[in-house]
Amino acid sequence: MGNKMFKKTILACLVAGSLLSGQVSAESISGVVTDSAGKPVAGAKVTVVGENQHAITDEAGRFSVGQLLMQDAELHIEASRYAHRNFHFTVPQQGLSDVSLVLLSSTIEVIDVKASPFHASATESAIPVSVLAGDALKMRQAGTLGDTLKNEVGVHSNFYGGVASSPIIRGLDGPRVLITQNGLDAGDASRVGPDHSVAAEASTATQIEVLRGPATLFYGSGAIGGVVNVVDERIPTDNSTRAEWMLQRESVNNEKLAAGSLVTGVDNIGLYVDGFWRDSDDYRIPGFAEAQPDDDAVKGRVASSAATAKGFTLGGSYLLDNGYVGVSYGRLEREYGIPGHSHGGHEEEGDDHAAEEQVYADLTQNRYQLLSELNFSSGLIRTVNTRLAFTDYEHSEIEGGAVGTTFKNRSQEARLELLHRPYQDWRGGLSLHYKFSDFEAVGEEAFTPPSETQMLALGWMEERHFGPWLVQVGARVERVTIDATDVLLPDIGAHSHDGDDHGHDHDHGAEFIRVFDVSQRFTPYSVSAGTVWDFTEGYNLGLSVSRSQRAPAASELLSFGAHIGTASYEVGALFVLDDDEFVLNTQPIEMEVANNLDITLRKFSGNTGFVLNAFYNRIDNYYYQQNTGLFAESGHNHGGHDHGDDDHGHSHDAELPVYLFTTADVTLHGLEAQFSWQINDPFKLTLQGDYIRARIKGGGDLPRTPPLRFAAELAYELDALSADVRATRYFKQDKVSELEQATAGYTLLDASVSYRFDLGPQQLTAYIKGQNLTDEEARVHTSFLKDLTPLPGRSVAVGIRGSF
Template sequence: MLKYSPLALLLAQMFNSPAAADEQAQEHQHEDTEVIVISASPLARTELNSAQPISVISGDELREKQAHTLGETLAKEPGITGTHFARVASSPIIRGLDGPRVKITQNGLDTADVSRGSPDHAVTTETSVAQQIEILRGPATLLYGSGAIGGVVNVVDERIAQDFVGDTRGFFGGNLASVDNLSDASAGLTTDIGQTVWHIDGFNRSSNNYEVPTFTNDEGERVSVIENSFVDAAGGTLGGSYIFDNGYAGLSYSRLEQTYGIPGHHHGHEDEPEDEHADEHGDEHGAEEEVLPYADLVQDRVQLHAGILNPVEGIEKLELRYGYTDYQHQEIEGSTPSTTFTNEQHELRLTANHHLTGDWYGAIGYHGFSQSQQAFGEEAYTPPSETDRHGLFWLAETQTDGLNWQTGIRYEHVAIDAPTLAFGTTSYEFEPVSASFGVSYQWHPQVRLNANFSHAQRAPSANELFANGAHLATQTYELGLGYELHQEGEHAYAIEAGTERPLLEKSNSLDLGAHIESDGSHLHINLFANRIDNYIYEAFTGLNSADLFIEDDHGHEDEHEHEEEIGHEPEGEHDHEEGLSVIQYVQRDVLLFGYEISARWQLTDQWRLNAFSDYTRAYTTDGQENLPRLPAQRIGTDLTYNQGSWETQVGYIWHSQQTRTAAYESATPSYGLLNAQFNWFPQAFATTNLSIYLKGENLTDKLGYVHTSFLKDDAPVAGRSFSIGIRGEF
């Protein structure tokens, strides 16, 4: 686990409260606990002294939980679930909020992929080479902007060092798994050379279609392997920093290449003659076997970080972070790209830490963001768009008599343009304003309490505004807020430009928490309530895309031009079986509330018991209609036995049934997963902190459907799996 770096310690000492409070609190914590600075905050906060609920995964805990997707890596954290698009793509869901409400960052800067717009698009962070993952639950809009109204997941690595590492250090790891024939390997090295620090890391991963307990799908077929769920991925990073007396400056370059199947992605080729089908999709397995759609992703990323202490009077630290990303992925059928998604993005954050007055310290800054996204081809359901954000923020805190007060405010200007839009409003501007106030209180040497109130506003994303087309990965036809449906006949609905302007989402949330630490035990409780006005979500309309047509600017039906895109048959009756379910983005006032509980008991020197539970409830305030794809309640526990150079662990997680469903959404039954792991730490390799592990997951081969997934009924959780791995640090 990570301790304070010299630069962070110096900054914390300047601010007095965070570091000093934690150093005093450590004597009451378990002997294995170390203080970790949250790099996602400019005020050197830790898990304990933050009024906002924050958790950190690092060290061996991170290595044990590491999976291909970020969503699967975090899926066992209290309050965190995943979108679970099979095992090829999964984004984190925080307290029932996902997509454009959850900011995913790499060292504090947006990952700049297109995962926020669709569950089948991969998140481009890599956890196998990460140092730690920080999770900020609830609105984190002050520093990160309106895209963080639900929370932030910040993946931290060592690509740009802020301090000397002390000669050389590195890591390595590898893993083999049975359920999908997974093989992966990763390694990294950081070293000092004169006044510079250099870092290099890389990974390679390959897996086949994954196995599941046999079930019957909607077509009545018996399924034991999820077709088209393979993954091939590789990436690397090179970074260098120059360290001087009162600061640092560094630059890094990274590249990610990933190819993965897109399960559930069908285009209705079933009715084509078999010879045409074979000609188009034949491969080495035979001319009659279809080559299913897959994604080919490439991302190049450059990051620049620089920081200096005491640059001018009144400024304790000035830090700059800039990132440029060039992203592209193609969805390929046979040998031909059917759809291409691109994103070119610039992001700049400039932060100045300053002493306000007395014991008050703060951070003021500017955050700029420019994004150019394009989609073209068969599944380009959103037009090309430009999004520009400019934000000013200010954070402040002080500590008096065991109370750590924290407050802040942010103003943002957001401009979203779709210049090539065929009809409807092509440009929107919004001005979100967010503020928060919180307090953390050391009520007792063993008890710390926290409370935080946030008012956060979010501008709609380009996808939520302009979507108008078939989204085959989710088997839906999406309509954005900029459009309306008008019934023109029994089976005819016109898509027209919207007459109502989309509104800002406005969230008012309250968090209450307690952290209780005593000799050999730990208890952490979070309660939350969040009222969001004008909440944007995808509501199923009950319509079929075969019923839709588009009217031109003069109100005339343009059926011939759009009949193939939307689903009309040129002659005869509409084929509803071939059409897609129509979902439309709507705005309603909603209420979300729930809890997260985690606990640890050191029963003896050898035996340790961990447990957690979480729950989220969400519905509209008018009529109490449930929101779609809400995570079910979970209860989990694991028992660990440690004996010197080895330890073993057995755990069980129960996922409750989800019967609180939205319109046109089915209930999901409960299921439980039994897992076990054995770790061996060879003493002969103590200097490399080597560990070898055997892991068994879903040992009872339980069939489990993930309610938050668009592919719930087609891609359940993986079946029984055994894996062996090795990891080490030096």
């Protein structure tokens, strides 16, 4: 069913592109780019929106673009330390010459967003957007995606012992935050559990974009909380030769990193290749890994936190006068330990049983992508964007040298965007989106049954300028199906710790009392409206309102089993608790409904700038894991090694707290702020903070809500030398759910210094960066393993990177 639908969608995408054609016009535009004082801006990039061409201004600020496809031309201008601007022209047959384009200086880093079909920068969007790119991305990149983005405003990490982490956006993560690679689902298993690594690599990315708040119009109901889009050049849009590479060594875990990428080509062919290798040992900590260490606890390291990864990507494009068509293949391999999974990490040096008890994950992914953008000079359709992906993902957990559990996800995705020619100044179009996922878990920790999830959606988006106002509207409707066979309803022998075992025999583990099939159908829809008001030069005000629905994920519905990676026993919403017994839920399965309001005030010109966000999100039928207060057997033994009276929490008769996916009406609201001050030419001060409040209607708080956070950074940049020092304060989080423990606050001090060597066509940058320089013990409240894996201690990394 899924393969047939995928092939039909591919055929529709290719036919749509082949039926449309246009004539290349001879119009051209040339002119000069200056600042507000009339001085030329050299190195500015002038892009023709909707066409595959751009120009770079020379020392005099001059540029020229020709062979325009359309008479209604839009130029997008971007330059370092300037706010981006768009200029619209009606180009006569002979073209335009000597046009003057003026940019405003900006102390806020302004970067274009690739995640939207509308050409816009982070300061031009109705919804809050953060973009990490360039040197900032290279300095912050970490072994996991969540740890790479943890310093972005409104973004936290669900830290998992340094080996796996996902970004948390405004208190939301898991199936509500979509992780994409060049606009298409990453196709891994990271949405199922925090112990599953995200299959995306930051070291070879050109930028990472975070869309805060619902982005369902572009990506579907899986983005009800936001989107993280990892962008690279695996399918090049030009064939100019350029390359980047980096080498790094870090002290806290003895990590070695090598990464590089190359874009080149000949004639109408663009080629791309990248690769990386990363290897690290167990990381050091200032104290004990356990929050409450026992007599056998080992101080100074977190066991099973070592990791190794490698991968490469090959891509190529055929470059046309009106766009490009390209394909790519990527291979990723990653092995990493499961902290807290091998007897709490108590294997001491010389322990003969350490090897057989070691538990680690072995991840492989093969990913194929096709991207195409075609622009046309006549007819109703102006641009056709096609995106296709096929991903084969496998994740095995190795215990004592044998495979314990294997997770597989084979996914297919296709998206076709038909953008029409401006009609009465409205720009936009339709989006046809299809996604299919065949997920399977096999083994003793297969806490969710095999399932197939299929989504087909139609979206509509439009925008128009009304003087200083930009108005954006859109809607999307989906059809989501979840089908599963061999769904199990076990008798788990759940009990409280009051001595009452309810008559269950705990010596025999779970017995399955029913096996059945499940088929669920949902029709979620989303509507959104937003505006950006440039009420005076250098300022704007953004407002976005949306109503979005989300069908529950298969794991939220069907889970029933021990999830050792989170030290819990998970039960899906398809079941309910009745007198300490789990039975089938006979009530209809409801969809989440989110009503979101975002207000953003920006100042983006001059020596000072700021971005202030306020948001309110009311979600009905919110799915979350509720601690039932009951315990169930893990039914699991890592190698069967007997440590006497101390089973370290993971012997066969160990018990796990039972968490039930249930629904409640909740509200999440908060503030995000960022302030920048260019004190003088070399010094820049940045202050930022975020606050999230997540409450259940009728009383109570949602679990693992990020705490209040403030950060201050002083940066120095003059000629070839750059340096910065940053202090981040995480406050105590005591607004916790029932049976959840509060987490103490902590302060992290980071710093870096880099020096750039200009060697003609090549630039080399040597750097040193330190993290947690005060060696403070810090536990992340949003982590499932906060009581087993604190953050790494003092760390110093040295590296060198180059480009040409």
